[in-house]
Amino acid sequence: MKSETAGAPSAKLADAPSAISAAVSAASIGGAAARLGRRLFGRRTAGVDRMAFGLVALLTIAAVVGPFVTPYDPFAVETSEALRPPSAAHLLGTDDVGRDVLSRLLAGAGLTLLSAAAIVVLAAAVGIVVASVAALLPRRADEAIMRACDIFMSIPSLVLALGLAAALGPSMLSIIVAMVAASWPSTARLMRGILRETMSSSYVESARILGMSRPRLMLRHVLPNSLDAIYVQASMEISGTIVMISGLAFLGVGAPPPSPDWGSMIAEGQQYTTTAWWISLFPGLAISLGAIAFGLVGDAVRSFVDPSSRRSS
Amino acid sequence: MYKFVLRRLGFAALSLWGVATIVFVISKLIPGDVARVAAGRLATADQVAHMREVLGLNDPLFLQYTGYISRLVQGNLGTSTITRQSVMGDLGAVLPTTIQLVLLGMFITVLIAAPVGIAAAVSEGKAADVAARIVLVTSGGVPVFWLAIMMRWILGSVLGWFPISGTNSVDGGPPTVTGFTVLDSLLFGTIGNLADSVFHLILPALALSAPFVSTLARLIRSNMMTALKADYITFAISKGVPRRRVILRHAFRSALGSVLTVFGMQFGWMISAAVLVEAVFGLPGIGSYLYRAIINQDTFSVLASVVVIGFVFIATSFIVDLLQMAIDPRVRHAQLGAA
DSSP, X not given: OTHXXXXXXXXXXXXXXXXXXXXXXXXXHHHHHHHHHHHHTSXXXXXXXXXXXHHHXXXXXXXXXXXXXXXXXXXXXXXXXXXXXXXXXXXXXXXXXXXXXHHHHHHHHHHHHHHHHHHHHHHHHHHHHHHHXXXXXXXXXXXXXXXXXXXXXXXXXXXXXXXXXXHHOSSHHHHHHHHHHHHHHHHHHHHHHHXXXXXTSHHHXXXXXXXXXHHHHIXXXXXXXXXXXXXXXXXXXXXXXXXXHHHHHHTTOSSOTTSOOHHHHHHHHGGGTTTOTHHHHHHHHHHHHHHHHHHHHHHHHHHHHOGGXXXXX | OHHXXXXXXXXXXHHHHHHHHHHHHHHHTOOSOHHHXXXXXXXXXXXXXXXXXXXXXTSOHHHHHHHHHHHHHTTOOOBOTTTOSBHHHHHHHHHHHHHHHHHHHHHHHHHHHHHHHHHHHHTTTSHXXXXXXXXXXXXXXXXXXXXXXXXXXXXXXXXXXXXXXXXXXXXXXXXXXXXXXXXXXXXXXXXXXXXXXXXXXXXXXXXXXXXXHHHHHHHHHHHHHHHHTSHHHHHHHHHTOOHHHIIIIIIHXXXXXXXXXXHHHHHXXXXXXXXXXXXXXXXXXXXXXXXXXHXXXXXXXXXXXXXXXXXXXXXXXXXXXXXXXXHOHHHHHHHHHHO
């Protein structure tokens, strides 16, 4: 049979469910990125979208090279330099133990953005796997899985993540684990709806009538054709995730003290607002700008993928 | 009708059990000696051994689980390692502060979101709409705890317009009866107490409502825009119904459907956001309680608070669903059709 070569990789994928999404994404992410790029630099792109994309690019660069270009050691305690206002020597001032705020911001950029990205990707992966499995199972099991998601969603995700991260002990890894655990059910729920919609389309119906097995149908037709919706969902989630992990760090379940996490920096500076406002102000601005820029990019990606949503955003 | 209510009640009960079970599983993920964590950092060997007995840590997992559920049903959430009081009593004492903060936050949210959303939809594409969207996108992205700190600093410390911390001024609040300072002032205190209590809540509630205003106003705007394009609106306008009446009575009413659902869910989300805001303003609510428990590694009190917040969330979404069914005939018919 001709499908021998094509069938082999998908059979292998079925053995490793977590690899499904990765492989399927890799196949079409290139094409989507190219289309997105064309739209971005096309003439009709809104100025605010360009600014948002520029900001996201800037933040990404800061996340990657930030730790290597810090003007000072972000961990060096220099009590004689404590609580210095912004100046030529310290552009964004120094904190209560004399560490340079700009250096800490740069060092923390990667921590915040990479963990937000990791959380969104992992939650999407878990959600997709759960939704696909549910779609393949008999109706009763499918409903039971979706009900379980509903129950998970009946604890507000911030509170669930807070409890889980507190139990696991303060570290960035606990935040990532906790956030993934708290946010996969809503992704799974959403994905299940999208898969159902794709499955009812006529080409999937035709493939089924031709005798294609259900798992294969899922991998070859349904999942690839549902990916656009996943990109939209993922790009919209990043913004909220950045805000939420900074909130968890602010409450003290994030990476423990000397870590230059933006949320913890705000917490460290909050008792000094009247005398040293810069300690809390700048990390908060960074989080806000990041969240707003990623939010606008999410909207842009959505209106790119689904033009009918453009009017109502 | 009854069938739907019963079914909804059944799901609420299932969710309560689910939340309790999730938290039990989380408590099994605590690394290290769980009895030591539960007894507190300063506990003696005897106290740790006693805690091991209470939690049944030497029993099979199934017995631990049933023991946990039966303690929960009896309202026993354990003892806080910091306050040395029962967690249930502690939470009962702090919940009123949180609830009145959230209620005021909800009130402010509607007060701002409805006019902004309607105005933006009516002036679609014009300067007012663009300005509203910029403000809404911004307020949606700003972390609520940072906004709270900045407001406390600028509006409280620098300008001195609002108190920066606590529920009442130092000269004493109203007598504590219900724990709701606003209600206590109203029933048992003076006009001064009432003004003072509300005054202390305004700044936290304002900070708390920012992201919710953003979500709600954007939803109202997009729903209103759809509603305003409907044929019956064109018909009403051409019939000569005053514009104001068309917007507020005809379009806004039909735009309300999903707004009510989201507004109801916001109550629950706002409780979790209140956790962050209370910590900033030193309001003795469930948020400050959680914050203190986290700082002191009182993990079991944290988990107990998670259970309680989950229960409150489930109860509110149950009530919201019933209310919505009572208010919106479309929902009522859809649900009855399904049930």
